[in-house]
Amino acid sequence: MKRNLLIFMCVVLCLWHRPASAFWGSDSTDAASGLDVAAGFDVNTITSIAGTVTSLPERKGQEQHTVMVVATNQGAVTVVLGPWWHWEKQSFSISKNREIAITGSLAQGKDGAMYLFAQRLENPESGETLTLRSDSGKPLWSRNGSGNRNGGGPHGGMGSRPGAGFRGGTRGGIR
Amino acid sequence: MRKTTRLLLFIPLCFTVLVAWFAWSAYHAAPTLAAENLRGAGLSISAAIEQLMIADPSFRSLARYTTPDIAYFALIDRQGVIRFHTYQGLIGQPFSGDVRYMLSNGISEQRERLGTGEEAYLLRTTVHARHNEYLLTLALHTYRADQVIRRANTGVTIVAALTIALWGLTLLTLGMFRREERHHREMNRREELARLGEMGALMAHEIRNPLAGIKGFAQLVETDDDIEQARKHAEKIVAQSLRMEALVNDLLAFARDDQGERQTAELSEVIQECVVLVGIEAAAQNVTIKVDAPVPLRAHVVADRIVQLLLNLMKNALQAMPDGGVLTIGLRQKSTTAHISVKDSGSGIAPEHLRHIFEPFWTSKAQGTGLGLALCRKVAEEHGGGLSVKSSLGAGSEFIVTLPVVK
Numbered sequence: 001m002k003r004n005l006l007i008f009m010c011v012v013l014c015l016w017h018r019p020a021s022a023f024w025g026s027d028s029t030d031a032a033s034g035l036d037v038a039a040g041f042d043v044n045t046i047t048s049i050a051g052t053v054t055s056l057p058e059r060k061g062q063e064q065h066t067v068m069v070v071a072t073n074q075g076a077v078t079v080v081l082g083p084w085w086h087w088e089k090q091s092f093s094i095s096k097n098r099e100i101a102i103t104g105s106l107a108q109g110k111d112g113a114m115y116l117f118a119q120r121l122e123n124p125e126s127g128e129t130l131t132l133r134s135d136s137g138k139p140l141w142s143r144n145g146s147g148n149r150n151g152g153g154p155h156g157g158m159g160s161r162p163g164a165g166f167r168g169g170t171r172g173g174i175r
Numbered sequence: 176m177r178k179t180t181r182l183l184l185f186i187p188l189c190f191t192v193l194v195a196w197f198a199w200s201a202y203h204a205a206p207t208l209a210a211e212n213l214r215g216a217g218l219s220i221s222a223a224i225e226q227l228m229i230a231d232p233s234f235r236s237l238a239r240y241t242t243p244d245i246a247y248f249a250l251i252d253r254q255g256v257i258r259f260h261t262y263q264g265l266i267g268q269p270f271s272g273d274v275r276y277m278l279s280n281g282i283s284e285q286r287e288r289l290g291t292g293e294e295a296y297l298l299r300t301t302v303h304a305r306h307n308e309y310l311l312t313l314a315l316h317t318y319r320a321d322q323v324i325r326r327a328n329t330g331v332t333i334v335a336a337l338t339i340a341l342w343g344l345t346l347l348t349l350g351m352f353r354r355e356e357r358h359h360r361e362m363n364r365r366e367e368l369a370r371l372g373e374m375g376a377l378m379a380h381e382i383r384n385p386l387a388g389i390k391g392f393a394q395l396v397e398t399d400d401d402i403e404q405a406r407k408h409a410e411k412i413v414a415q416s417l418r419m420e421a422l423v424n425d426l427l428a429f430a431r432d433d434q435g436e437r438q439t440a441e442l443s444e445v446i447q448e449c450v451v452l453v454g455i456e457a458a459a460q461n462v463t464i465k466v467d468a469p470v471p472l473r474a475h476v477v478a479d480r481i482v483q484l485l486l487n488l489m490k491n492a493l494q495a496m497p498d499g500g501v502l503t504i505g506l507r508q509k510s511t512t513a514h515i516s517v518k519d520s521g522s523g524i525a526p527e528h529l530r531h532i533f534e535p536f537w538t539s540k541a542q543g544t545g546l547g548l549a550l551c552r553k554v555a556e557e558h559g560g561g562l563s564v565k566s567s568l569g570a571g572s573e574f575i576v577t578l579p580v581v582k
Contacts, residue, residue, distance in 0.1 A: 047262065
């Protein structure tokens with residue numbers, strides 16, 4: 001009886017094999033969204049949103065990246081503000097329930113939520129702005145582009161040119 | 176493998192195959208369905224964009240066109256210049272890909288990972304506006320379309336979990352069945368051993384009594400000078416020997432497993448044969464025998480064994496009517512079974528004795544072996560039938576033999 005049960009369990013395990021992965025995902029991929037929270041950016045999806053801050057910036061995940069939530073007309077958007085250590089050094093004031101305008105690269109996570117990789121933040125009331133990335137999307141917390149895998153821009157490669165531009169070309173340029 | 180085990184395994188196996196097929200077909204069809212959804216959405220949006228391009232050659236109105244599924248879209252002219260992009264910062268920028276090749280290629284579609292890490296559906300197609308040809312690059316979010324894949328995955332997971340649970344329960348039930356079976360066998364074995372011991376004691380008792388008589392009379396023969404007296408003692412020895420012989424014969428008949436060759440016999444004829452055999456004894460006891468067998472019924476039996484069975488019952492009935500009475504033999508068909516009843520008008524059997532009368536070596540008679548009725552039931556059961564009794568004190572007893580009839 002026990003032998004049969006063990007054989008059955010072995011068969012189930014053999015049939016149900018899946019690629020091994022850590023629970024927090026691989027590389028800098030966020031487990032919940034499936035997005036590259038540490039280095040993700042795509043110039044093609046740059047957009048601007050305006051809304052009310054519903055959740056103040058906080059540290060999150062293995063990558064210790066900073067996120068806050070903004071309520072917009074199109075629904076809640078999780079804004080990714082870069083690494084926590086960089087955010088801590090910024091003096092840009094964010095208050096809950098205050099209006100804010102953000103420009104950045106918009107993406108939909110595998111959890112269905114909208115994420116915005118912030119490029120520039122603006123306080124409409126005070127006119128205060130904070131730039132986190134260059135126009136091409138290069139993060140300001142990375143020196144000379146090292147550690148920035150989001151470089152490139154509109155010329156950052158076609159689908160037929162793997163290996164160039166943003167995170168290897170196909171991920172950053174116009175496709 | 177026993178029937179219950181086979182059934183216990185067959186039902187979950189059928190369920191597993193059915194459910195696995197259903198889950199697999201849903202799982203297999205889901206990516207195709209998602210791709211079809213995305214293609215349909217992509218082509219609809221392309222058509223809408225083309226209409227807007229025709230209506231507004233400046234493409235300004237395209238900036239207001241948006242749906243939740245669009246990640247971005249761009250229009251590139253034949254010279255490789257981006258004429259429109261949802262991110263206006265890219266308008267007027269050169270496009271580094273081979274636009275002419277892409278334009279000639281017609282529609283192309285693929286899933287691609289964007290710089291954000293999001294997997295998007297990328298559709299490239301040619302659109303026309305005022306005699307100009309443009310390459311439309313359209314990226315769509317896949318979350319909504321992939322809902323079918325996620326549902327299929329969830330379905331497969333649930334089905335697998337349920338199947339595993341079902342098999343777990345099945346194996347558990349099988350284990351319990353087997354344990355119960357082992358327990359049952361052990362109980363039977365113990366009961367058999369106990370019965371064997373009891374039977375051994377009873378047999379020893381049954382044999383010891385005549386043996387003691389034989390021994391006593393033989394000692395008398397040994398010492399007696401009177402030849403006439405010795406002859407009388409010898410007669411007693413023979414009588415006791417016959418009693419032992421009858422016991423051994425009954426025992427052998429009871430223990431015998433071979434049923435002989437079966438033949439289709441007319442049951443009313445078998446009854447008549449038995450009636451003839453007990454007729455003289457019945458007449459001597461002033462017992463009237465009535466036979467009530469209105470319809471001919473045939474059964475596939477060993478006729479000698481059935482005669483032995485009925486004779487036993489009839490002799491028992493005669494012994495129950497020492498002062499005369501009526502012995503009624505009936506034959507009726509009920510469904511596919513023949514019912515042979517042997518009914519006497521004797522004193523009946525006490526209720527406390529009724530539950531023991533079919534047990535081997537149990538007897539209420541002074542000279543009985545206690546094997547007669549046990550043997551009768553055994554013979555009836557060997558033929559696929561049975562033997563039951565109805566009795567009430569002062570009204571007599573009725574033994575009913577059931578046998579399967581032959582059409």
